Amino acid sequence: MAEIKAQASPHVHEHPLVMPEADVSGDKPRKPKRVASLDIFRGLTVALMVLVDDAGGEWPMIGHAPWNGCNLADFVMPFFLFIVGMAIPLALKRIPDRFEAIKKVILRTLKLLFWGLLLQGGYSHDLDKLSYGVDMKMIRWCGILQRIALAYLVVALVEIFTKSPQFNDEISSSFSIFRKYCWHWLFGASVVTVYLAILYGIHVPDWQFAVQDKDKPNYGKVFRVTCGTRGNLDPPCNAVGYIDREVLGINHMYQHPAWKRSKDCNVNSPYEGVMRNDAPAWCYAPFEPEGVLSSISAILSTIIGVHCGHVLLHFENHSTRLKHWVLMGLSLLILGIILHFTNAIPLNKQLYTLSYVCVTAGAAAMVFSAFYVLAY
Structure with a gap:
């Protein structure tokens, strides 16, 4: 995680839960409510990033796994992607105009790419010697912010172009929310299919x-x-x-x-x-842990986060939300563990394997559920 020590949490979108409403006196609109549990989760992830960055060298059991396996540091990236995914539907709900939403998404993507290249592309390549500048023959094109930018851009555009005018239609069951957002899951299945076909x-x-x-x-x-x-x-x-x-x-x-x-x-x-x-x-040899094919697989972590954001929007009952998140989180954890321990698909952050997506996204859903219980 040393390459991301200088970067901040990816605040891709503000995530108010509801639209601003007029005050009963008619003077001022009330500020939109924020999802406290999501803010807490983001703060925890930033703290976790700092911890594994500073202490990972001394305690390798919390640093990145050298290859197969999943240590504490390996949860940071998918947690960020999950958080970005949850924020997407909460933020885009406030922007009914499709063109305006696309413009905001593209602008934020460009900002993430700019900071990613500046921080991880090698501009400050030797802080001890106060050496700055970019060697274009050696610049690192990929990185954590670049991966977040890609996942955010792709999933946000899917959300914009598949959102129906009847966004606030009542959803009667946990299964109907999958049906309402079937295009998201079809896209996720396509991502997995392409990734596995190329990988194998x-x-x-x-x-x-x-x-x-x-x-x-x-x-x-x-x-x-x-x-x-x-x-x-x-x-x-x-x-x-x-x-x-x-x-x-x-x-x-x-x-x-x-x-x-x-x-x-x-x-x-x-x-x-x-x-x-x-x-x-x-x-x-060098190896890019945030490379092209693994970033395609990482889009699935953001899609799962978007689904959890939809649950937050469409279900008003706290227990119904928690039941959905916990069941989904447990199912993903069990599937990922089975894939790993049967040697079908090993847990591997460097390759961003399907078992790794399942375990880390399942853990993200469970951790967020725990903070949601504390916050509400």
């Missing part, structure tokens, strides 16, 4: 790279990685890394991936330390 279907050829870190003894040395496989989820030969190398360029990827702390690479694993003398070539 694309052929990954052999590849090579040169070490670009000037502080490393192997600087400039060229390594070759042998793959020639399909459907592999190991670090060197997965489709996620292959697409990023082809689309972004290997020099524009994250140079310090978590896999360098794995047992295959590091003598002090899971702590940061010295590379093993017999470390395979891929241990020295």
